Amino acid sequence: MPTELVVDHVTVAGSDLKAMEARLASIGLRSEYGGPHSNHATEMALTSFPDGSYLELIAIPNGADEKAVDAHYWSKELRGNAGPTAWAIRAKDITGDIVRLEQAGALVSDPVRAGRERPDGVRLDWETANIGSEPNGTFFPFLIQDFSKREQRAYPSGKPTTEEFKGVSRVVIAVRDLATSIARYRKVFALPAPVQQSDDALGGRIAFFKGTPVALAAPVNDQSFIAARLRDFGEGPCAFVLRSRHSSANSSSWKISWFAPGKLGWHLGSE
DSSP states (O other), X not given: OOOOOOEEEEEEEESOHHHHHHHHHTXXXXXXXXXXXXXXXXXXXXXXXXXXXXXXXXXXXXXXXXXXXXXXXXXXXXXXTOEEEEEEEEOXXXXXXXXXXXXXXXXXXXXXXXXXXXXXXXXXXXXXXXXXXXXXXXXXXXXXXXSSOHHHHHOTTSSOSOSSXXXXXXXXXXXXXXXXXXXXXXXXXXXXXXXXXXXXXXXEEEEEOTTSSEEEEEEXXXXXXXXXXXXXXXXXXXXXXXXETTOOSOOSSOOOEEOOHHHHSSEEEEO
16 A cells, blocks of 8 residues: 655744744744754754644754754754755654555665654653655655653643644645656656646745645745745745644635745744
């Protein structure tokens, strides 16, 4: 069976965690500090949702090892305050998923063990594997499987930080060539043909796969937001969409309400 595309979390990268949390709070989304990663380069906070997915705010902490920051696969995004940067899907059997993805023709990295310690001292441990040759979780998502209890990672306080939204419903990935990108996703994840629509706010042609969180976005002209995003950061997530508590599962139409990006600093929408 194909590997399931269930959002574990999406990553929003920047240089100042407190500023990122404040901007998110300005649109009514509270976050909570999750602690530093074991890489000596990043720390994080998160906004979690009832379906178990969460927004990960990741930034460079005071006193970070600059060499470790430079070596980080999201170094450019962290230092450049990119906002949407990567995404991860849940793996119940990461070894089995790797085998299935490789059989589908995907390049998959060996699993890497990682973790962090929460401010309350709870130790979190997990394993990840990257899909594709691009930086971790950018064009394709990366796989993540927990060794500690996943609820401890998603809900530091034991419950979601908000009930206003059900979870992360879509990941909008900026791509240079829509047809080529569609073909890659269909091959690796055995997906049907996507629905295509335009999004004037993003300045892109959107191809989204019904029943999945995947939305590919190519620029309509050189002056669009997506075109600028590709110039600055290359292919990868450029926006995230949340499912409101009143909406159903991913629909067959693209009806997104975007929060003011000038207030937030990056593109976040709801449906």
